[in-house]
Amino acid sequence: MAQWLIKNGHLIDPANGLDDVLDIRIANGKVAAVGKSLSAEASDEVIDASGLVVSPGFIDIHCHLREPGQEAKEDLLTGTASAAAGGFTTILTMANTRPVIDQAIIVAGMKHKIQTDAVVRVEITGAVTKGLEGKELSEIGDMAQAGARAFSDDGYYVNDGRLMRAALEYASMFNLPVISHSEDCCLVADGVMHEGCVSAKLGLKGRPAEAENIAVSREIMLAEMTGGHVHIAHVSSKGAVDLIREAKAKGIKVTAEVTPHHLCLVDKTIESFDSAFKVNPPLRTNEHIVALIEGLKDGTLDAIATDHAPHAYEEKDCEFNEAPCGFAGFETAFSVLHSCLVQTGQWNLQALIHKMTAGPAAAFDWKDRGHLSVGGLADLVLIDPKKEWIVDPHAMLTRGKSCPFTGMEMVGQVVRTMVDGKWVYQDGKIIRN
Amino acid sequence: MRGQHILGLEHMSVADIERVLNTADEMKKVTKQDIKKLSTLRGKAIVNVFFENSTRTRSSFELAGKYLGADVINIAASTSSVAKGESLRDTLLTVQAMGVDAIVMRHSAEGAAQYATRYVKAVVINAGDGAHEHPTQGLLDLLTIRQHHGSIAGKKVAIVGDILHSRVARSNIWGLLKMGAEVHLGGPKTLIPKEMLDMGVTIHHRVEDAIADADVVNVLRIQLERQKKGLFPTPREYARIFGINDERLKLAKENVLVMHPGPMNRGLEISPDVAYGRFSAIEEQVNNGVAVRMAVLSLTLADGVQA
Ligand SMILES: [Zn+2]
Numbered sequence: 001m002a003q004w005l006i007k008n009g010h011l012i013d014p015a016n017g018l019d020d021v022l023d024i025r026i027a028n029g030k031v032a033a034v035g036k037s038l039s040a041e042a043s044d045e046v047i048d049a050s051g052l053v054v055s056p057g058f059i060d061i062h063c064h065l066r067e068p069g070q071e072a073k074e075d076l077l078t079g080t081a082s083a084a085a086g087g088f089t090t091i092l093t094m095a096n097t098r099p100v101i102d103q104a105i106i107v108a109g110m111k112h113k114i115q116t117d118a119v120v121r122v123e124i125t126g127a128v129t130k131g132l133e134g135k136e137l138s139e140i141g142d143m144a145q146a147g148a149r150a151f152s153d154d155g156y157y158v159n160d161g162r163l164m165r166a167a168l169e170y171a172s173m174f175n176l177p178v179i180s181h182s183e184d185c186c187l188v189a190d191g192v193m194h195e196g197c198v199s200a201k202l203g204l205k206g207r208p209a210e211a212e213n214i215a216v217s218r219e220i221m222l223a224e225m226t227g228g229h230v231h232i233a234h235v236s237s238k239g240a241v242d243l244i245r246e247a248k249a250k251g252i253k254v255t256a257e258v259t260p261h262h263l264c265l266v267d268k269t270i271e272s273f274d275s276a277f278k279v280n281p282p283l284r285t286n287e288h289i290v291a292l293i294e295g296l297k298d299g300t301l302d303a304i305a306t307d308h309a310p311h312a313y314e315e316k317d318c319e320f321n322e323a324p325c326g327f328a329g330f331e332t333a334f335s336v337l338h339s340c341l342v343q344t345g346q347w348n349l350q351a352l353i354h355k356m357t358a359g360p361a362a363a364f365d366w367k368d369r370g371h372l373s374v375g376g377l378a379d380l381v382l383i384d385p386k387k388e389w390i391v392d393p394h395a396m397l398t399r400g401k402s403c404p405f406t407g408m409e410m411v412g413q414v415v416r417t418m419v420d421g422k423w424v425y426q427d428g429k430i431i432r433n
Numbered sequence: 434m435r436g437q438h439i440l441g442l443e444h445m446s447v448a449d450i451e452r453v454l455n456t457a458d459e460m461k462k463v464t465k466q467d468i469k470k471l472s473t474l475r476g477k478a479i480v481n482v483f484f485e486n487s488t489r490t491r492s493s494f495e496l497a498g499k500y501l502g503a504d505v506i507n508i509a510a511s512t513s514s515v516a517k518g519e520s521l522r523d524t525l526l527t528v529q530a531m532g533v534d535a536i537v538m539r540h541s542a543e544g545a546a547q548y549a550t551r552y553v554k555a556v557v558i559n560a561g562d563g564a565h566e567h568p569t570q571g572l573l574d575l576l577t578i579r580q581h582h583g584s585i586a587g588k589k590v591a592i593v594g595d596i597l598h599s600r601v602a603r604s605n606i607w608g609l610l611k612m613g614a615e616v617h618l619g620g621p622k623t624l625i626p627k628e629m630l631d632m633g634v635t636i637h638h639r640v641e642d643a644i645a646d647a648d649v650v651n652v653l654r655i656q657l658e659r660q661k662k663g664l665f666p667t668p669r670e671y672a673r674i675f676g677i678n679d680e681r682l683k684l685a686k687e688n689v690l691v692m693h694p695g696p697m698n699r700g701l702e703i704s705p706d707v708a709y710g711r712f713s714a715i716e717e718q719v720n721n722g723v724a725v726r727m728a729v730l731s732l733t734l735a736d737g738v739q740a
Binding site for chain 2: 195200202
């Protein structure tokens with residue numbers, strides 16, 4: 001196995017409190033040493049990382065790989081290639097596949113396919129209810145034993161409070177989180193965008209932020225009642241941030257994530273009726289963005305997750321009302337946040353990396369991930385923080401070619417990704433080992 | 434305005450609105466003539482693609498095109514073709530392949546006309562896209578007000594009813610505000626988004642306040658399925674609290690103009706005495722509809738050149 005000595009990089013490892021020009025040696029798939037001016041061993045291949053940032057591999061706790069069943073949109077090969085290109089070394093895929101991942105045998109089948117097809121670590125979410133139908137609990141324990149790492153009906157809110165209570169109680173026996181897609185279905189009705197001035201003007205049906213707030217508030221109460229761990233997916237509203245902050249202060253076991261698009265895009269973009277901006281929950285307004293950034297800064301929001309949700313371009317190319325929600329997110333995530341928040345001085349690079357590494361790892365208690373401790377897994381990325389590029393979905397590795405950031409100028413990009421001590425992505429190309 | 438798409442009044446300039454209204458005044462004379470045929474659009478092909486039924490708007494566009502000498506065909510692209518798997522894009526590509534000069538389009542999806550401009554090289558005229566805009570209706574309402582009151586600036590216009598779901602309301606709001614009118618919305622809270630304040634209107638939930646001293650009362654159609662969705666309790670209650678009747682109309686100015694885009698629910702949003710009363714411009718609106726559509730077609734397809 002190759003040994004690597006990555007020299008002179010700006011190493012940012014928030015879990016270990018490191019933020020300095022340091023060398024790092026990788027041997028036997030593990031971090032062998034971190035320090036100033038490490039001398040090269042005979043078998044080391046030396047990489048000069050001057051001017052680059054060295055970070056633990058990013059962890060995405062919310063994505064959709066579309067396999068099994070919708071491979072035309074994405075599969076494990078293209079999905080994990082796209083993840084690697086975005087700097088993600090661990091991703092958690094959601095259960096809304098066809099069939100739905102709601103039984104141990106499907107979890108096992110996925111794990112098997114992951115071994116052959118995936119270039120990054122893929123963890124699996126099982127469904128909370130059979131078929132995501134919100135009616136009967138799926139075999140949570142069986143799936144946990146088969147290796148599922150979380151449970152979620154993502155895409156839908158578990159409308160039945162009694163079922164959600166049972167899911168939290170049940171999953172807590174296996175120390176696993178239940179991820180909530182929090183939106184009150186009745187209040188959302190057939191809305192297609194954020195309810196506000198823009199929806200009023202366009203005549204498009206609105207989804208009020210209150211639908212999210214109400215749903216989040218139920219989840220918090222159920223987490224308190226059951227002692228279970230609820231994780232709120234893609235927080236997009238100011239009200240939800242406030243509720244989660246309060247709940248955390250009370251010691252309730254709630255964690256939360258926010259996406260790059262909810263941090264960087266507003267509903268006004270929909271004035272063009274471009275379905276690339278259609279996502280669930282919807283893009284909101286600047287007032288909400290300010291609250292989300294505040295929530296990241298004060299720790300209310302634990303992690304940044306992409307909600308990578310690729311669709312074939314053809315499918316998104318239709319009337320706004322008819323278009324499916326979501327878009328590919330792996331390959332733009334870091335660059336978008338770096339360009340929109342770090343370059344503009346609203347946030348710093350260390351904190352951004354924290355929310356993409358140690359933050360998600362801590363939220364789900366994945367102790368072996370999200371850091372570059374000596375003896376730990378060699379999952380890392382090299383980032384060129386000055387690299388300028390323009391988003392072109394056709395140049396991306398994902399099959400999801402609809403992207404709301406198309407044409408935007410970016411500063412900063414992941415240039416190399418290592419998983420388990422092996423380079424899997426370098427200079428625009430995937431390396432399959 | 435030649436080659437310009439007509440997608441909505443939000444982005445139409447005051448100068449263009451005036452150009453349309455002035456041309457429509459001329460066209461209206463043509464519609465009153467014995468021989469109505471002009472040759473302005475001779476050799477031009479216009480296709481009406483209506484994904485939603487509307488005899489009124491469709492025939493108004495059809496007549497307008499024919500009076501101008503164009504060849505007009507209608508495609509009734511009902512939702513059943515969508516059910517057959519034919520997408521809006523497929524229909525547009527078919528229309529595009531036929532090489533028409535203008536496509537007049539009605540669709541239930543907001544933004545559908547704008548979407549059409551991606552695929553169609555022809556001039557796209559929005560004949561209503563969901564709850565978004567219905568620009569020619571907005572223009573014909575402006576024309577009707579201008580003809581009746583001499584000007585639009587400074588007038589108080591009340592728009593009453595289901596504003597939330599109304600493309601007519603939105604086109605009216607943009608057009609009226611641009612032309613300097615004061616716009617007052619009236620109706621139940623459930624049917625007027627409060628965020629519309631941002632557009633520059635005043636909102637009233639006592640319909641009496643909306644129509645007090647109004648120069649124009651534009652009554653919108655109430656769709657009965659809104660009641661089933663819980664947006665108001667019963668048609669009876671709506672008529673009693675929000676309906677425009679003779680009694681209420683006395684609150685408006687003496688020479689008030691009553692408009693309705695049709696089709697009406699008589700006895701619900703408007704009482705028969707008002708609908709057929711001496712203040713009603715409802716028939717005039719239909720006539721102006723043809724004139725405005727002639728103006729829009731001739732300006733976008735032929736610089737408004739006269740015969
Ligand atoms: Zn979701």
